[in-house]
Amino acid sequence: MSCGTGSRPGASPRVRARPKFLETLPPPPPALPAFAQEITPPDLSPWLTDHCGIPGVVHHEAPRPGPHVVLTALVHGNEFAGAIVLDRLLRERIRPNRGRLSLIFANLEAFARFTPDNPIASRFVEEDMNRVWSRQILSSPRHSVELDRARAILPVIETADILMDLHSMLWPGAPLILAGATESGRRLSTMIGDPPLVVADHGHKAGPRLIDYERFADPDSPYAACLLEAGAHWTANTVETTDSAVRALLRHCGLLPAGTTPPATTCRQLMVTDIVTAHTPGFRFVRPFRGGEVIRRRGTLLAQDGPDEIRTPYPDCMLVMPNLRPSRGQTAVRLARRLPARSRI
The missing domain is CATH 3.40.630.10 (Zn peptidases)
Incomplete structure (x- = not known):
């Protein structure tokens, strides 16, 4: 589950759930939603x-x-x-x-x-x-x-x-x-x-x-x-x-002429610290999170995976590409934190 270094030695997003919480979490939706299809395959x-x-x-x-x-x-x-x-x-x-x-x-x-x-x-x-x-x-x-x-x-x-x-x-x-x-x-x-x-x-x-x-x-x-x-x-x-x-x-790379407009913003650089894998077929998020969403508080509940709660292991934790319907063994979400200034490119 861990990839890279966490916020502190031994930090982990996975903790044992409180028993009563298991009774209050809603069941997962039965099927995938319909996804918008605004484009069609190109003729290659x-x-x-x-x-x-x-x-x-x-x-x-x-x-x-x-x-x-x-x-x-x-x-x-x-x-x-x-x-x-x-x-x-x-x-x-x-x-x-x-x-x-x-x-x-x-x-x-x-x-x-x-x-x-x-x-x-x-x-x-x-x-x-x-x-x-x-x-x-x-x-x-x-x-x-x-x-x-x-x-x-x-x-x-x-x-x-x-x-x-x-x-x-x-x-x-x-x-x-x-x-x-x-x-x-x-x-x-x-x-x-x-x-x-x-x-x-x-x-x-x-x-x-x-x-x-x-x-x-x-x-x-x-x-x-x-x-x-x-x-x-x-x-x-x-x-x-x-x-x-x-x-x-x-x-x-110099393959096209250089642009005349400078970049509008400075890049945000983050490092993935943890990969959360679904251990059970009942893995489900507490709400439909979006990729790139930053969770401000450490210990915020993200998901339930059988008897385990998935919580943010540090403050200002960014969710990287959450998979809202993970199967057992699939990556459910990656957790990332901002790189310190000395480590940025």
Whole structure:
């Protein structure tokens, strides 16, 4: 459950519940709510032919030297706001001023299965593609749709200097950039500055994400990666947030002309201290919290998990992407606190 360091030695968000509280908590809702669907999947057919030896991958290279920037969308097949933005860049014929730009539509088989009648079903086909990114897993003898596709795009990942992985959220929350555990990821995220909420974390127990791949996660590596969580999966605002973040990255790397407007706000930098996992099928929050919400008081009750209460372990505790319907063994919420000034980038 713990990831990183808590507020004090032995601090934990999980405490034994008072017996009477178990009787007063309402039962969980029986089913998922209907999610707003303001956008439709883009037509990616022009980009699925063999542009560079790998279907769904497009490269553009400038005459001037510069970094190789890689943008990945559709690592989860139902998160297509990022794919809309990459499709937009390609149709606008965006070309890098220097260096190389690679656009990757990752889990095409899952994306092809998307249906608005059951929009969450096409997150993946056989396994979560964002939990397979280690050399040990990728070189293993086992196969799946997602693992085989990860191996197919690995040659591009292995040449990336800078990578941004484009995602969105099932549950409402403030857009943010996940910087991983390295200083290079935090520096990249804060230099992008859009959105201005940067959260450092140590990933998932279920497996390494793309930004956790050794090329980026080695603290001595010169390469950097970050993960954009741009907002709710299927809303128009999420597309525009993604578009703004992508162009900010490309300007920062010199692949697009520098902007003339300075960032409106200073980045908030936080570190995940605890990962709360649902231990029972009856895990439920006391109310529908939003991602990015800051709970001011230490010891505030967040959720009930069987005989345990989940409480904030310190004041000014931010909730990172709460999953309001977690299954047993799934991450229910991550807890984060603001980095001290001496630790900020």
